[in-house]
Amino acid sequence: MTGEDEGRHMLSLFSRPAVNRGCFFLFLSAVLVAVTPSLGLAHKISVLVSSDFAPYHQAIQGFTSQLPAETEIDTYQLKGKILEGREMAKRVRASASDVVLAVGLKAALVAKLEIIDIPTIFCLVLNPEDYGLPTPNMIGIRLRVPSDEQLQSLRSIIPSARTVGLLYDPGKSTRFVTQARKAAQQLGLSLVTREMTRTSDLPTTLRKLLPQIDVLWLVRDSTVITEASIPFLLETALEFRKPVFGFSSGLAQHGATASMSVNYEEVGRQAGGIAKDTLRTGEIALSASRLIAPRRTRLALNLGISRFLGLSPNPQVVQLADSVFGGSSALAQREHEQAPSSLQDITQETTLTP
Amino acid sequence: MTYWLAQCQLRDVTRHLVWLLVLLMPSIAKAAEGTPTPPRLPSNISAFVQEDVQFLQEETVVSAIRREQPISEAPSNVYVITAEDIRQSGATDVPTLLRRVPGMEVMQSTAGVYDVSARGNNQLFANKLLVMVDGRSIYFDYQGGVNWRLLPVTLPEIERIEVLLGPTSALYGFNAFDGVVHILTKDPAEMDNTVLQVGGGEFGTITSAAVYSGTRDQWRYRLSTGLDQAHEWRNRDALAFRAYRGNAQVGYHFTADSKLTLRGGYVATDRYDGPFLRGHRDTSEPSFGYAHVQYTAPRWLIHTWWNRIRDDWDLRSQPPLSDFLSLTDPQGVPRNRGTSHSYDGLAQHTFPLFGTDLTVGANYRHTTVDSNNTNGFQSENRVGLYLQDEWPILSSLRLVSGIRYDLSSGREVTFSPRIALLYRLFEHHTIRLTYSEAYRPPTLSDQHLNVLNTVTIPTMFGPVSTATPVIGSSDVNPEHIRSYELGYQGWFLAHRLRARVNVFYNEISDLISFPGISNPIRARNVGDADVYGGEVGLEAWVTSWLSGFVNGAYQDIDQTITTPDRRRGPEWKVNGGIRLDELPTILHGLSAELAVHYVSAFTQPLHNLFAILAPFGVTAPSERSNAYTLLNVRAGYRFWDDRAEVAFSVFNALNDRHKEHPLGDTIGSRVLGWLTIHL
Known part of the structure; x- marks a missing residue:
């Protein structure tokens, strides 16, 4: 058989209908195996x-x-x-x-x-x-954490606070602030909000807001909260001797009075x-x-900051907190394993020292 | 950069000092009063709160897709070539990628020259497709067309290429006659810090890119540079083109949705084997520079840009005619040296109107050219005003409408409407009926060209030369297209299969050309053409590692044009592809793609001179280009935690040697190796 003949033979072998059909069905089977869900086995x-x-x-x-x-x-x-x-x-x-x-x-x-x-x-x-x-x-x-739940906690921790201040960007957090207003009204709190569209407006806006409020409520808003602004917010609030209610235990650990977050x-x-x-x-x-809404939330308290601000948190509240920090450094005194049940019933008043 | 970093560090130090002072001030005061000392905040508090900030940072980099629709609601008439498609294709240029879009016409004449158009309306020196990069036109306004080798972008920078077929002036403005190719680059936040890519192989082919990008606070920046080259298909030792690119971009985000972006760049060539026309096959060294300032906000788009194109053509007739035909400027200089500038400004605002969003915009463009082939310095002004809106008529029926008013220097006003009715047959199945019009006014070159065609014929008394001026004219109507289109898009098998079908009928009138049947040869409207046809396509995602596509296009042309400007193109085009990626288990890292493009035979009219000079021994090539099949293959392997990839690609793996234009080079196959590194 010459090389040419051999080539022709190979071609004819390849073009045999049976071989073609075989290749086709082989490919089809591979695809079907690949696309078929794992028949009733593991999800x-x-x-x-x-x-x-x-x-x-x-x-x-x-x-x-x-x-x-x-x-x-x-x-x-x-x-x-x-x-x-x-x-x-x-x-x-x-x-x-x-x-x-x-x-x-x-x-x-x-x-x-x-x-x-x-x-x-x-x-x-x-x-x-x-x-x-x-x-x-x-x-x-x-x-x-839903705004009503946060405000309830805030009221339980700082019962004497009547005016809550909140900074937000209307382009980002309007929906949340609208809900927060309703919740504040229902709880008998006065929500004082200030709009900010640029992070650079923070110093002025914050300094104007702090004298008008009892507590500063920080919410996750990328115009207000940046890596650089967090220390400024915490420090300025301390300067004005105003408690801060934050959105993460990290904030409570490092300068906020309390925070409520998800686990x-x-x-x-x-x-x-x-x-x-x-x-x-x-x-x-x-x-x-x-x-x-998240099924369980996480409450964190900073007793060192509370002491500095003259707040005496209700022992029941402290007992219900998931994390309690003794000072502004990383001194976590206790971490509860279980989440708190409810703070609604805790009404014993703590006082704000002027 | 170092100075800037030093400034930033200085600012950080100052900021911390100020905070420290702020912190200490009340401490001192309270200590004096004998009250408790305020607790000290840790100096490295920023590090502790990064977790809190990261949730917020996620929000700042998603504005681009915030308003994007799920695939089931995406418009059926937009074809998208993704960054992944580009990577997997092994293509070294954008036209090769565009071949996979049904209805696109891609014709490669030489290693450097591509002509791209849509739906049967292709030609040498194609000038009816608008090409944009990040919202900025890169269409050469003064003479029409796009040089695909001068794209001011490297391939790794491209996020996606959107292709919209049909006249779309109402949406995209000047020159969107046959369609739009919109190249969108990646947000620097989406890119790795540094991307290095180099590909090289046969026919002296090199394609390379280095991209450096990053973010700092509200700033985003990207620098890119690249070198691309290839040798001639007809002579693998001769350089066909070599292009050097450099681009810079810096953006400042005022908010998550509003930003100001500055871009600039330059592409230079030291060899380009084009332009390629019916009568001449020039060589040149064009360059292209640009600057672009763009402000975007949820309801605002404002931009201004500048393009500069410098041409330096060595005018040469097509080789069979070279003994008989010479091309020169009026002074007999066989070069075309010129510089063109385009300046563009656009402002667009979207208003709420009766529950809909009405978009209103104004666009101004000033173009100049100064060339020895266009009677010196020439300029023109264009103004466009446009409105766009979308009306939900019924829950299953929407009307998308737009109209554009254009006024060009010394021309009558034109109106370009576009109306589309979208009807949802049932969930995930949509029918679209579109009517649209567009105009392409004569370019500065059409109006002011002034060159000499000199034909020399040997006689028994010696050579006899006849010089024929080729002169532009302002006395021509703008080219006009009126298009009717019916489209269907449906999703099947749990969105694993998409089917698209379009049929269209395009009435094209007043095509502008320089028919060589008079003395002088003047620009004029040469006739009308009706193009009708359709496209059908399927895209399938079979498994998480296997996907593919198949599509086809058919078109036919009726026309009154009798000059060589007759519309001609392949009746049938079929494309298909299959891709393997992210294979399970030990094959992870391997990827492969195979794409096939079939183009049926067609004829391309040649220059009249071939017939006229036949008695003098000029052999006219056949007007017919045979059918051809391109099989492009690529396989790659990713390693080093997917940060590096080696690959090889074969263009025209079947080595189907073919011509895509009768005068063009015979195109063969080419093997390339690739290395890409992400740092």
Whole structure:
């Protein structure tokens, strides 16, 4: 057989219908195996994470702790990049995932844009409504502790405070402030708000606000809260001898009188519970709203700051706090394992020393 | 930069001192009063509160996609080429990427020259497609067209390329005649600090880029530079083009949604084997510089930009005609040296109106050219005013409307409307009916060109030369397109499969050209063409690691044009691709893409001189270009925590040697190796 003949023979072999059919079915089988969900075996969950950030990891830890051990979990790390995140979300869309967990704003946004049909839970997103979240296939757990709950705590810790000051950017936090106004009214508090559209306005706005209020309430607003502004806010409030009610235990540890925040791992556990129910029923079990409040909150007190300000927190409140710091340095005296039940009933008055 | 950093550090130190003073002042006072000492805050408090701040920082870098719609609601007529598509394609240039969009016409004449248009309206020196980078036109206003080798952007910087087919002047302004290619670059916050990419291989091909970007407080910045080159397809030792690029961008974010961005850059060439026209095949060394200031806010867009194009053409006739035809300026100089400047200003505001958002805008452009081929210095002014709105008529029916009023120097007013009706058949299935018009007024070159075509014919009495002036004219109507389009988009299989179908009918009138059938040869309107056809496409995401696409386009042309300006193009084009990425288990890191482009045979009219000079021994090439199939392959492997990738790509892996224009080079295959590093 000449080389030419051999070539022709090879070609004819390759073009045999049986071989072609075989190749076709082989390819088809491979694709079908790839696209078929793992028939009734373990459930598959995809987790999209915005960035490498400790609270996100804590939430994922809480989430996975609620799932059956055999659950297959694929984690996609966006590393802060939305573009790459969209590509990851496309892959999640084409995967056989039963549920998606999106942790952080960027993860939730790429899930919103690319994942339409898979039940998706998001958490640790600051202002979800401002970003069109949640979409119909989503349910979200809020990062902010509801305003009424925060104000109730504030009133319990500093009962003599009647006028609460709040700085915010109307482009970012109007929705929250509107709810806060209603809550303050119901609790008999006077909410004094000041709008800021530029961080550079902070010194002037803050100095004008502090003499008019009993307590400064800090909320997560990226115009007001920056890495540079936090020390300034805390120090200036101390200068004016005004207590600060913050949004994270870090703030209470470093200069705020008290703070109320979410426990990230607990939020993850809450999401895990929703995922478990979704896997069981095949669809997201809806409560009244697709945006739900965090199940448990975390109260932190700084007794050193309280002492300096002449506040004597009610021992019951101290007992209910998750974290109690003795001074402004990192002196955590105690960390409760269990979250507090309720502060509503604690009415014994502490006093504000002039 | 060092000075700036030093300033920042100085500011930080000062700031901390001030805080310390603020802190200490009450302490001193209270101590004097015998009251308790205020607690000291830790000096490194910033480090402790970073966690609190990071939630907020997430918000500051998502403004770009804040208003983006989920894929199920995305417009059906916009084709998007993503950064991932670019990476996986192994393409060294944007036109190669555009081949995968159904309805796009891409014609490569030489290693350096691409002509790109849409829906059967392609030509040499194509001038009917608007190309933009970050909202700034890079269309050469003074002579029309785009030089694809002078794109002021490197490939790793590109976030996505949006392609919109059909006349879109009402949305995008001047020159959006056949469609728009909009190149959007990445936000510096989305990029790794440093990206280095180099690709090189056969035919002297080098493509390289170095991009440095970052953020600091409210500032974002990016610097990029690159070198690209390739050798001739017809002579692998001869340089076809070499381009050097440098771009800088700095942006200041006032808020999460409003920012001011400054951009500037320069592209220089020391060789470019074009422009490529019917009669001549020049070589040149063009350069392109720009500056762009852009302010964006939720309801505002204000920008101003400047483009400078410098041309230096060595005018040469097409090789079969070189013994007979010479091209010169009126003084007999066989060069075209000129500089053109375009200055553009645009202000746009969006008002709420009866529950809708009405967008109103004004645009002014001033273009100048100073060339030995255009009677010296020439200039023109253009003013455009536009309105756009979207009306929800029913829950399932929306009307998207826009109209643009244009006034160009010495011309009659033109109105370019665009109306689209979008009807949701049922969830995730939409039909779109669009009517749109656009105009392309004669360019400064169309109006003021002044060159000499000298034809020399050998006779028994010696050579006889006839010089024919080629002269621009202001007495021509703007080119006009009226388009009717019906489109469908549907999503199937849990959004794993997207189907798109479009049919269109375009009435094109008053095409401008310089038909060589008179003396002098003057710019004039040469006739009308009706183009009709359609596109159909499927995109599939089969598994998390396997995706693909297939699409096809058909078009036919009826026309009254009898000169060589006749519209001609392939009737059929079929594209398909398959991609493997993020493979499971041990194959993680491997990726591969295979893309195939089939283009049916077509004819391209040649210069009249080929027929006229046939008795003198000029052999006219066939007007027919055979059908061809391009198979482009790329495979890559990512390692070092996905921060580095090595890859190889093969352009035209089947080595289907073909011509995309009868006078063009025979295009072969080319193998390249790539290395990309993210630091």
